[in-house]
Amino acid sequence: MKASPKTLLATLRGVRQERPPLWLMRQAGRYLPEYRALRETKGGFLELCYDPEAAAEVTLQPIRRFGFDGSILFSDILVIPHALGQHLWFEAGEGPRLAPPLVDGALASLEAAPQRLDPIYATVARVAASLPPETTFLGFAGSPWTVATYMVAGQGSKDQAAARRLAFGDPAAFQAIIDAIVDLTVTYLAGQIENGVEAVQLFDSWAGSLSPAQYEQWVIAPNAEIVRRLKALHPDTPVIGFPKGAGGKLRAYADETGVDAIGLDETVDPVWADAALPAHFPVQGNLDPLALVAGGAALDAAIDRILAAFPDRPHIFNLGHGIVPDTPIAHVEHLIKRVRGG
Secondary structure: OOOOOOOHHHOOOOOOOOOOOOOOOOOOOOOHHHHHEEEHHHOOHHHHHHHHHHHHHHHHHHHHHHOOOEEOOOOOHHHHHHHHHEEEEEEEOEEEEEEEOOOOOOHHHHOOEEEHHHHHHHHHHHOOOOOOOOOOEEEEOHHHHHHHHHHHHOOOOOOOHHHHHHHHHOHHHHHHHHHHHHHHHHHHHHHHHOOOOEEEEEEEHHHOOOHHHHHHHHHHHHHHHHHHHHHHHHOOOEEEEOOOOHHHHHHHHHOOOOEEEEEEOOOOOOHHHHHHOOOOEEEEEEEEEHHHHOOOOHHHHHHHHHHHHOOOOOOEEEEEOOOOOOOHHHHHHHHHHOOOOO
C-alpha cells in the first residue's frame, strides 16, 4: 500500500512511520529507458540540466514509474562552480572538467555568473506544480569540501590530492574558495526552496578523504554555516546531510552541523549507526547500490537488515549512494514492494 501523504517530510521532522518512506539517490537517470530516450534528443548532460522543460521531465519520470515518496531535482553539484565563473563541460566517458583549475587558489580570476542558476529555479517551479500531493520534493547542492575538490583540480580524482595539498599549503586561499561556495550555496538552496522544494540534501561525496582535524575544518564547519544561514531564511525546511565515508565521524556531523537528518553510505553498519547517533535523530539509507543490481536473496537479506536496524528511529529507506546504470527495473520494483510491505 502506498505511503500516506508527505510521510517523507514528516519523517525528516522526526515522526517515525510504520513503514519507512522511500526514494533513491540518482533515481532519475540512465537505468530508466525513458531517461535514455530523452537524453538522446537533448545532447549533452549539462544541456539537459539547464533545459527546464527537459530537466523537469527527467525529475518526474521515476515518480510516474515507481511512485517514490520523494522526488529529487535533476541537476548536478557542479552548477555551483559554473555559477562562480569556472567553465564547465563533460568529456564523454571521462566526466566533468572545470577551467581554470584553482590549484593556485586563483579564485579572484573568476567572474561570477549567478544567472546560470536561473534555469534550475525554473525547473524547480515546473516540478513543484506537477508532483502528486503525497510526494515530497527534495532539492540539493554539493557540500563545500566536495565541490572545492573539483574546482581546485579541474576534474574529479580518486584521492582529492590537489585540494588537500592546497588546504595544507595555503589554507587562507582554500578557505576563500570554501567561503565563496558557502555563500552561493545558501543563495542557491534558498532559491530552490522559494520555487517549491520542501527539503534539501547536502552531498559531501568525498568527506571520507580527510583526517579528523581537516574534517572538522572543511566538512563540519562549512556545512554548519550553510545550515545556520539557510535556517535563518527558511527555518521550517529540513536539511539532510550526506557525508559519504565519514564512518565514526558521523556522530560529530549530526551533533555539530545542525542538519535535521543524516544519510548513511553503504559502508556504515545500520545497527551501529542506530546505537551511535542521537536518539530519535532521523536517518536515511543505506542499501548498497550493487545489492540492488544483484537482486535475489542478497537483496532481500540487505533490505531486512536495514529495516530491522531502526526499531524506534525515524528512517527513510534509500541507497548508500547513487543507483547505478545497469540496475534492473524489476529489482527496483521488488525493493519498493518489500519496503512497503507488499
